[in-house]
Amino acid sequence: MTAFVTLAGVYNTPVFGGERSRDQDLMTTSRALDQFLSTVEKRAFKIAQLGLRNDDDALDAVQDAMMKLVQSYAARPVEEWRPLFYRILANGIRDMQRRRTVRGRIMAWLPVRDAEDDEEFDPIAQAPSHDAGPAKRLELDEAIGVLETAVAALPPRQQQAFLLRNLEGLDVNETASAMGCSEGSVKTHYFRALENLRAKLGEVF
Amino acid sequence: MTDPTDFEKRTQEVLEDSVARLDGHTRSRLTQARHAALAQLEQPARYWWRSYVPAGAAAAVAVLAVVMWSDPSTQPPANPGEDLELLADSDAPDFVDDGDDLEFYEWAAGEVES
Numbered sequence: 001m002t003a004f005v006t007l008a009g010v011y012n013t014p015v016f017g018g019e020r021s022r023d024q025d026l027m028t029t030s031r032a033l034d035q036f037l038s039t040v041e042k043r044a045f046k047i048a049q050l051g052l053r054n055d056d057d058a059l060d061a062v063q064d065a066m067m068k069l070v071q072s073y074a075a076r077p078v079e080e081w082r083p084l085f086y087r088i089l090a091n092g093i094r095d096m097q098r099r100r101t102v103r104g105r106i107m108a109w110l111p112v113r114d115a116e117d118d119e120e121f122d123p124i125a126q127a128p129s130h131d132a133g134p135a136k137r138l139e140l141d142e143a144i145g146v147l148e149t150a151v152a153a154l155p156p157r158q159q160q161a162f163l164l165r166n167l168e169g170l171d172v173n174e175t176a177s178a179m180g181c182s183e184g185s186v187k188t189h190y191f192r193a194l195e196n197l198r199a200k201l202g203e204v205f
Numbered sequence: 206m207t208d209p210t211d212f213e214k215r216t217q218e219v220l221e222d223s224v225a226r227l228d229g230h231t232r233s234r235l236t237q238a239r240h241a242a243l244a245q246l247e248q249p250a251r252y253w254w255r256s257y258v259p260a261g262a263a264a265a266v267a268v269l270a271v272v273m274w275s276d277p278s279t280q281p282p283a284n285p286g287e288d289l290e291l292l293a294d295s296d297a298p299d300f301v302d303d304g305d306d307l308e309f310y311e312w313a314a315g316e317v318e319s
Contacts (some may be wrong), residue, residue, distance in 0.1 A: 030246050034239065041235045042224045059234050066242035074246065139238045144223040147216060166213060198212055205215045 010033050029074055037066055040168070044089055047163045050152045051093040052100075061096060063087040086168065086178035090160055097156070143205075150200045154193055157181075161189035162197070 041062060048058035065088040073084050151159060155180070164175045165186075175190075176183045 026246055030243055033246070034243055037239045037242065038236075041239060042227055042232070044221065045227065045231065045235060045286070046224050055231065059231070059238065063238035063241065066238055067245065111246065140222050140226075141217045144226075147219045148223065151220075163220075166217050167224070167225050183294045194213070197216065201216075202212075205212060 032078060033074060033081075036078065036085075037069075040082065040085060041066070043168050044085070046167065047160075048089060048093055050148060050163065051156065051159060052096055053152055057096055057100075057139060058147075061089060061092040064092050082168075082170065082178035083174045085150075086164060086170070087180060090178060094156070146201060147197075147199050147205075150197050152195055153200075157185075157189045158193035158196065162193035165190050 042067065044062045045058055048061040049055060052058050052061065065085055068088045069085050070082065073081065076084065151162065154162065160179055161175060164170045164178055165172075170182045172177060172186050175186045179186060179189075
């Protein structure tokens with residue numbers, strides 16, 4: 001993370017400070033937020049995807065978190081953005097999981113529609129993002145599939161602790177802030193997550 | 206069994222690979238989402254009191270209506286038809302009926318002309 005920067009000035013511009021100064025502050029904030037969001041967006045999507053097991057819902061959750069961060073916390077110090085963003089995202093994922101549970105009960109007795117029928121061919125979506133060799137790609141595909149299945153099956157709090165620590169690289173303090181719990185709880189959830197994963201993946205990994 | 210630290214490193218590598226291999230469609234939508242979020246910053250600042258303007262205007266109109274309703278000077282006449290009858294009365298003015306006055310007016314007019 002770069003040096004500590006406070007962007008509160010954007011919203012505390014003096015009345016006689018002039019339009020130019022305000023525009024410059026806004027540009028600075030916008031650039032900093034753009035940089036921050038572009039850094040976290042892909043890992044945030046992966047976390048949401050594993051928690052929700054649905055790409056569209058995961059994208060919605062990430063977009064909501066981005067919106068709320070910009071709306072409500074842009075003026076906070078840059079160092080606070082990461083735990084704040086993941087806390088917003090975690091709340092969004094939890095809300096979606098709850099809504100899905102309720103919707104699932106209602107929809108259980110309705111005829112199921114095949115979602116793949118609605119998918120149109122998108123050449124961009126089909127484009128591979130990396131040029132690994134076929135054997136390497138197959139190996140990675142298997143590893144990713146096995147790990148993601150195991151992570152998705154973890155209890156929500158363990159999954160959250162594992163992904164924030166292991167994928168996003170938050171420390172215990174930041175993870176506790178993002179999860180809204182104590183550092184001790186984070187350590188417990190993370191330890192149990194590792195134990196669960198090791199029990200399932202030990203032979204594969 | 207793998208050493209815990211190695212196990213963590215391995216899972217981290219695999220997850221990072223998974224993130225790096227996100228398809229173009231997903232990456233594009235994430236970029237769009239980011240731009241949409243940042244566009245909020247460019248919108249003009251919203252002041253808290255602006256949200257109360259419509260409610261304040263409605264309250265002012267309500268108070269004005271109550272005041273006008275309760276003020277007798279602004280009340281309409283109890284019987285609006287009465288004024289209409291006076292205006293529409295077909296009776297001629299008094300001086301037309303009074304023949305003496307008419308002769309007086311004709312004499313007065315002649316005096317002025319002479």
